[in-house]
Amino acid sequence: MDNAIGWELYRSFLSVLQEGSLSGAARALGITQPTAGRHIAALEKALGFALFTRSQSGLIPTAAALELRSHAESMHSAAAALQRAAESHGSGVQGTVRISASEVIGVEVLPPIIARLQQQHPQLKVELVLTNRVQDLLQREADIAVRMTKPQQDALIARHIGDVMLGLHAHQDYLERCGTPATLDELATHTLIGFDKETPFLRAAAKALPIPTPGGFSLRTDNDIAQLALIRAACGIGVCQIALARRDAALVRLLPQQFALSLATWIVMHEDLRSTPRCKVTFDALINGLQAHIQQGQPPHGTSQ
CATH class of the missing domain: 3.40.190.10 (Periplasmic binding protein-like II)
Incomplete structure (x- = not known):
């Protein structure tokens, strides 16, 4: 196996897995279909085994390809995190911060919080990922996450902001x-x-x-x-x-x-990002905004509901 396989080959491989065809992968990556095909062929040659079989409905991943998928996704997350970190260097708050949240929180609660945040920091860009899956902050799938379960990893900064x-x-x-x-x-x-x-x-x-x-x-x-x-x-x-x-x-x-039910709510970030301006201001904004939201769901003073 060739130990010096370029990232662009794995990127094309992951895109074919996601899109189901060379043409779809090419469109997603902004490259030509022949280039995507050459990347897959080069990766298969370097690895020493087939990654896809052809069918009338497109390319079908082999068992080996499916086994490699999570590793390619981790590489993609790491590359995206590297790019976000590189963009943030300079004076002031700038660059991109990636936030993961549940569907309801992401649609119903976060937009006004993000709007205020960007008004205060016009150079800040936000990627909002809506998923009920707990994204892995250690693998940098996101910079900051709003979670309804207590994180267990020691390398994460977690702030319990109350119960929804x-x-x-x-x-x-x-x-x-x-x-x-x-x-x-x-x-x-x-x-x-x-x-x-x-x-x-x-x-x-x-x-x-x-x-x-x-x-x-x-x-x-x-x-x-x-x-x-x-x-x-x-x-x-x-x-x-x-x-x-x-x-x-x-x-x-x-x-x-x-x-009556309650969901403990946490704001979570990798500890390596605590001193990063783009992440720090976002972390603080999420805490303040979500605490205000949680307070709106509490019983009025002096009542039981």
């Missing part, structure tokens, strides 16, 4: 049509919005509350944004953040004394 409160909600139009449940047992007669697949969150929540299995939901989707949209469209009853529901006077919280 969740509750059952429905649109008032739905309640006018179908009635308002007075007990948890009455939920069985209503249209419930929930997940299509059982998740670790569902299993953990079910230990404390009578949450249905996926089969018990009348409307099922594993996309959190879609669930929120279904609640807002008066399709049924579902779980959403109390702070988000309070933005819409038409959303009504149900059974607050009987159903």
Whole structure:
């Protein structure tokens, strides 16, 4: 095996895996299709085994290619992190910071925080990655992450900023049509919005509350944004953040004394980035903005809900 394989070969390999064809990879990378083909052929020759087989639907990765994919993705993340670090050098706050967050936090909560951040630092660029998967900060898949689980790695700086409160909600139009449940047992007669697949969150929540299995939901989707949209469209009853529901006077919280969940929320960054201006100001902005959001979901002073 050739130990001096250039990164551009692995980059083309990863792009073919992602796009499914040489033409797609070429478009994604801004190179010609013959160049992408030469990169794959050169990589296969250097490695000593085939990476793809041809079919009518495109290129099918071999077992060896699939085994190499995670390593190529790590190389891609490291190369992107290197570029972000290089762009940030100079006076003041500049360069690119990559933030990873869940779908709901990324769509509903972070945009105004990012807008204020860029108003304060016009030279700062932001890459926002929306995923419910915990991205690996040690592998530099992101610079900063908003997580709903406590990080375990010692090399990470983690700040617990509070608990996001969740509750059952429905649109008032739905309640006018179908009635308002007075007990948890009455939920069985209503249209419930929930997940299509059982998740670790569902299993953990079910230990404390009578949450249905996926089969018990009348409307099922594993996309959190879609669930929120279904609640807002008066399709049924579902779980959403109390702070988000309070933005819409038409959303009504149900059974607050009987159903309440919380998600511990953390802002996490690799410790090597603590003195990097672009990451430091972003880290602080996320803490301040998310703490304000969490506070909006807390019970009013002197009340229990």
